[in-house]
Amino acid sequence: MGAERFRVVLADDDADVREILTVALERTGRFEVVATAEDAPGAVQAATDADPDLVLLDLAMPGGGGLDAIPRVRAVAPDARIVVVSGFPGDRLAEAARERGAVGYVEKGLSPKRTVEEIVAVAGVLDAVAEILRSQRTLEPTVASSAVARRFMEETLDRWSCGEVLDVVNLLVSELVTNAVVHGGSEAEVSVVLTSTALRIEVGDHDDFVPSVNEASDWATSGRGLALVEAMARRWGIDRVPGGKVIWFEVDRPDR
Numbered sequence: 001m002g003a004e005r006f007r008v009v010l011a012d013d014d015a016d017v018r019e020i021l022t023v024a025l026e027r028t029g030r031f032e033v034v035a036t037a038e039d040a041p042g043a044v045q046a047a048t049d050a051d052p053d054l055v056l057l058d059l060a061m062p063g064g065g066g067l068d069a070i071p072r073v074r075a076v077a078p079d080a081r082i083v084v085v086s087g088f089p090g091d092r093l094a095e096a097a098r099e100r101g102a103v104g105y106v107e108k109g110l111s112p113k114r115t116v117e118e119i120v121a122v123a124g125v126l127d128a129v130a131e132i133l134r135s136q137r138t139l140e141p142t143v144a145s146s147a148v149a150r151r152f153m154e155e156t157l158d159r160w161s162c163g164e165v166l167d168v169v170n171l172l173v174s175e176l177v178t179n180a181v182v183h184g185g186s187e188a189e190v191s192v193v194l195t196s197t198a199l200r201i202e203v204g205d206h207d208d209f210v211p212s213v214n215e216a217s218d219w220a221t222s223g224r225g226l227a228l229v230e231a232m233a234r235r236w237g238i239d240r241v242p243g244g245k246v247i248w249f250e251v252d253r254p255d256r
Contacts, residue, residue: 005032009050009077011043011066012036012058012085017108021056021085024112025119038062040069047077054123057102059086059093067093070100081123085115114159121160139188141181149177149190153201156192162199164254168232173201175225176247180205186244198234198253204246210238 025031035046059066094105104122139145180188184207233249
């Protein structure tokens, strides 16, 4: 699993699903779909021939179905991680899949991007794929953008099961977004990145001015954002980029 790109076998009887998932996986730059199959015997054969790191299996396939294929895939590709990607609810089937050797269960119906995020999360490959989960939002230069940023953080962190750090993240991102859109008069590019050990939040703007932690007086109505970031984040920094800057901070992942 330490290869630069994860080798994936994708088995689903729906050709459209195979194509959509292939595009979504390979668009990340960290996955290569090396073989596809439309039935259970084909999945076993593809896993035998392709030496995959990850095998994605549908359940409703001809030739025995995905549940029966799981132990057969494990036998021919013991080092691969198997994730079931199915249209069936996972309340009971997920446990049956894990008992047969799958590492996780993802229900269809999500967007392709969300499906890939779920696959990465349940497959446990975040230690090797440092930045596979990334969400980004562009905010208008208005005071309302801080609230938009907070809702964006809530939706993203809930999806990634990181809601325990939401209060800290929302406090800090509100300060940085306010600095960008109000005091800098710029749009803000807000990104949330899930790495193997941390949540990293980046706020970029088109203002060349680089603030410092010590610039705000006791009576100042602004300029306290970086002091809060320095006090509450485990790491932070400011990177100059063409046409502006990016201020970022990291907090520990609550599941580490």
